[in-house]
Amino acid sequence: MEKVFAVVDKMLEPDMELENTEDTENYIGEVQEWAISRYGELPKYHVDQYSQIWMYGKHYFADSTKALCYPQPKYMCYLGLPKINDIFIGFGMSRSEARRNAAQYTMEQLKRYKLELTIKDEIPNPNLDESINQLEILARRGYFAIPKYSFEETHDADGNPHWKSICQIGGRKDKTSGTSTKKMEAKKKAAYKMLCKVLKG
Numbered sequence: 161m162e163k164v165f166a167v168v169d170k171m172l173e174p175d176m177e178l179e180n181t182e183d184t185e186n187y188i189g190e191v192q193e194w195a196i197s198r199y200g201e202l203p204k205y206h207v208d209q210y211s212q213i214w215m216y217g218k219h220y221f222a223d224s225t226k227a228l229c230y231p232q233p234k235y236m237c238y239l240g241l242p243k244i245n246d247i248f249i250g251f252g253m254s255r256s257e258a259r260r261n262a263a264q265y266t267m268e269q270l271k272r273y274k275l276e277l278t279i280k281d282e283i284p285n286p287n288l289d290e291s292i293n294q295l296e297i298l299a300r301r302g303y304f305a306i307p308k309y310s311f312e313e314t315h316d317a318d319g320n321p322h323w324k325s326i327c328q329i330g331g332r333k334d335k336t337s338g339t340s341t342k343k344m345e346a347k348k349k350a351a352y353k354m355l356c357k358v359l360k361g
Contacts, residue, residue: 187264203239203241203263205237206240221248236249236251236258237250237259279298279358282298307327308327309325309350310325310328312326320341322339325347325349337349337353
């Protein structure tokens with residue numbers, strides 16, 4: 161029944177934040193990405209009707225959210241993260257608003273305690289074979305500009321080709337290079353060296 165109520169609630173109640181949400185951060189998505197990247201698990205949400213009687217113990221609650229501006233919010237959301245004993249709580253006039261406020265407060269606390277994701281968390285297993293794609297993933301997520309590659313071809317005494325690939329990222333002074341008898345292998349080597357550099361900071 162809880163799932164049915166949640167669907168009906170979302171359909172019938174206006175989502176008060178949706179009027180001006182073009183620039184609003186997707187806190188629920190951020191919390192999910194954090195939990196999956198760090199521990200390979202999804203966060204757990206439990207939304208209940210608001211009650212003035214609830215535990216303070218090891219619970220955090222979003223006392224600064226706009227939801228508490230209401231005389232009495234309709235809902236409260238408990239948000240649990242893997243490997244963290246504390247429960248984060250948000251309030252709202254709808255289930256979705258309470259969930260969003262809990263997620264927003266959770267991200268604020270993770271940043272406060274310097275637990276937010278870093279560039280190193282984005283690529284848990286940097287490796288040569290996937291280095292080109294891994295470097296591009298980081299670029300698409302806004303850490304730096306899209307990498308550019310250039311190539312130089314030379315030949316040995318027997319006429320066999322040798323490739324040198326150079327990887328550059330706009331705004332960074334350093335370049336990396338890779339060499340191989342195969343063009344793609346040279347590119348991978350250059351990308352992997354750059355990937356190692358950017359992950360080290």
